[in-house]
Amino acid sequence: MSENKRKTDGRDRSRRRFRPDGTPIWGQRQIDGPGVWVTCVKGKEKQTVGELYDLFESLANELWPTDAAEAADVQSGSEEEEGGADDLEKQIAKEVASMKRPRKETRFANCLTNTPCVVFISCKPPVDPVKLVTTHIENVMKTGVTQTRFSQRMTPVSGSCVANVSEIQSLCSRIVKAALAAEPDKKFTYKIELRMRNHNTLTRDKLIPELAKCVPEGHTVSLDNPELFILVEVFKSVCGISVVKDYYKLQKFNAMEIANAKNLRDEGAEGRVVDKTKNAPAPASDLLEGAGKEEKP
DSSP states (O other): OHHHHHHHHHHHHSSSOOOSSEEOSOOSSSSSSSSEEEEEEOOOOOHHHHHHHHHHHHHHHHSSSHHHHHHHHHHHOOOOOOHHTTTTHHHHHHHHHHHSSSSSOOOEEEEEOOOEEEHHHHHHHOHHHHHHHHHHHHHHHHHOSSSSEEEEEEEEEEEEEEHHHHHHHHHHHHHHHHOOOOOOOOOOOOEEEEEESSOOOOHHHHHHHHHTSOOTTOEEEESSSSSSSEEEETTTEEEEEEESSTTTTTTGGHHHHHHHHHHHOOOOOOTTTGGGGGGGHHHHHHHHHHHHHHOOO
């Protein structure tokens, strides 16, 4: 009996699975998208995850608010309680249900990478990783404040898959098609930005031509000034893909470098990285040195 069960389980695991569009699904993965890849200071991965939770929740509450819906549920519940205050059983049932109900559904989850300096935060609908990261980077460019201490470059991915050619092509085709659907009649120039970490199965020379086949005809490659950037992140056995705009203008989504540059330009700016101006040959550092000399007896 147990031998037959083991054989059946083996057949089920080896059975190929398919998506609704007919494309096959190969293998399994622990890191699941959509989400955001984040590089951070070595040894500060745990702290990075904590600060990213706070940052992403704050941004998500502004972009995809849920307070209105929760307030409406609370108000409707209070009205029902007032209408049936004499029914003790209903009140007890509601209290038990509210105790069992989770306080708040988490929209972000940390996926273990087991690699120094690399963190992946997965996002649940309706959160759009591209819009989330773009909004944060634009805020940093305006204010010079990163709201984080250890996070560096952020790379959003709209989906992820197992890192083999067939799966990557299937994912890339879906994501590119969805990105072009907003302006179906326009022909864009694009560039493929490929980054590979801890992966030695596929090569750049082999993967980039296969990715280019996923872009519909009429759209042309531009290495100098593209309108769209196809970001491809290959990490170990997982590949994540997204389509973004203004990637170079937003300095490749490196919040720390953006804040550094702005705080160096703006004298007296308040921010996490403003202290680094003390080591730069800028007028601000000269003023600090002069102030130190005056204090000497």
